[in-house]
Amino acid sequence: MKTLKYLSAYPEHIQQRVIAMISAQQLGPLLAQRYPNQHGIQTDKMLYDYTLSIKNEFLKNAPAISKVIFDSKIKDIQHALGTHTQISRIQGNKLKAKHEIRIASLFKNTPPEFLKMITTHELAHLKIKEHNKAFYQLCQHIEPQYMQLEFDLRLYLTHLEHQASLA
Template structure:
């Protein structure tokens, strides 16, 4: 039995299927079939910002602006999140200035582009919906129709990656 920290909260039947794939050493090949392009060109903060702005222009034109999108090596994937969205407020002169920043775990540079894109979509959705509620997930699916499958696949990928590093 393998520890499945990324799949906590999923039904036992799903976890059993993942355990079977792991025991048969098939999880990596299953993911490789789904995502044959294992690498992407989004390797810099500038490229991440461009991807973020492209998605924002396409789906969230009237939302608050994003001032920064960066890869953050300090984000611990299990303890924190895959990415974070924060609103930084400062007083400049007599005015309160607010900036939206998106930070994505640096670990995602090594994963397939659809999985990175899903995390960016997730963080962009927080511009409109702060909580993980029904409206939030509807917005995620509007921007990425396969959002839930991609989120699950990302959890599988991280599980497989951790097992590869520990062996």
């Protein structure tokens, strides 16, 4: 594994450490020890309820969400693990917006912390569209461990990619 596409924005010394862990077959066991559980959210209805509960706790004044689904068409190759879309329609003389969140199907089989991280990320887009300092502060307000979870998710995706290359 020459390049670590999920970790390409991180410093070289971190990438080298991850490569060494992969070579020593330590990355998988580390992630399994750190995140031993899997969540039970397997349907779109369960995902919608889960997302709505987080929204209601932290983003009460944010726009309503009309749909939240697991989407098998989202591929990490498109540099997305989830999407937030706003569909605007004119109804009479009013402009109505529907907000939809789609989360990659791979999150059906991840630790609950990773599902919360990606859900938090997409919910934050209800308030802030760009990935700026305020956006990440909001993510950390919703999930205090957001930054660590994002990094660990990148490690997890790197591990999955490496396992797939061995098969």
